[in-house]
Amino acid sequence: MSPFGRKLLGEGVGSLLLFATVVGSGIMAESLSSGNVALALLGNTLATGAILYVLITMLGPVSGAQFNPAVTLVMRLRGDCCWKGAAAVIAVQIGAGIVGVWLAHAMFDLPILQLSAKHRTGMGQWLGEFVATFGLLLTIIGTSRYKPEAVPTAVALFITAGYWFTSSTSFANPAITLARSLSDTFAGISLADVPGFIAAQLAGALTAHWTARALFPDRG
Numbered sequence: 001m002s003p004f005g006r007k008l009l010g011e012g013v014g015s016l017l018l019f020a021t022v023v024g025s026g027i028m029a030e031s032l033s034s035g036n037v038a039l040a041l042l043g044n045t046l047a048t049g050a051i052l053y054v055l056i057t058m059l060g061p062v063s064g065a066q067f068n069p070a071v072t073l074v075m076r077l078r079g080d081c082c083w084k085g086a087a088a089v090i091a092v093q094i095g096a097g098i099v100g101v102w103l104a105h106a107m108f109d110l111p112i113l114q115l116s117a118k119h120r121t122g123m124g125q126w127l128g129e130f131v132a133t134f135g136l137l138l139t140i141i142g143t144s145r146y147k148p149e150a151v152p153t154a155v156a157l158f159i160t161a162g163y164w165f166t167s168s169t170s171f172a173n174p175a176i177t178l179a180r181s182l183s184d185t186f187a188g189i190s191l192a193d194v195p196g197f198i199a200a201q202l203a204g205a206l207t208a209h210w211t212a213r214a215l216f217p218d219r220g
Helices: 003-032 037-063 069-077 083-107 123-146 148-165 174-180 191-215
Strands: none
Touching: 003 037, 003 083, 003 174, 037 148, 069 083, 069 123, 069 174, 069 191, 083 174, 123 148, 123 191, 174 191
């Protein structure tokens, strides 16, 4: 298999497992928490942070472990790959991520095909997504520049914190936002609310890109 083929496969496997973890841990946490939303969110948080560390450590050397169109976009703007390659990576992230959501449903004997009825909207939540994506991209760029071996830990810890300090619980990923609209479970988001989240995420990612250019200038 070619290096780019391995990159696509790595992004596919990683996105599938990440999205399955986000949705599956939400289902499990909600079923075990007896209606305690804070406890359910804690279970969802810990599983997501843990799988991010594992997937980035395992697949980072293969694909870059992006699993996120916002990350792929910013890496393209920073000179990675090409637009055609970035588009292929994003398509794989979205497609494999949706399969991961369906896999979570199947594991818990739920209907495979669903649409979420959970509304997540409003200026506060959009601002939360802007902050979450801005912080995630700045974490990736800065840590990759100065301590690349710490990227899995830094990303996992930022998302763990983001679940709790942002109003939106830190989706910070357009692909997972779209995929979560196909799950009427704890982690879901109404399809009508997806565009607002994605717009905020892309704005946060681009702002992080511009900020990083000033914070972490290229070595001369």
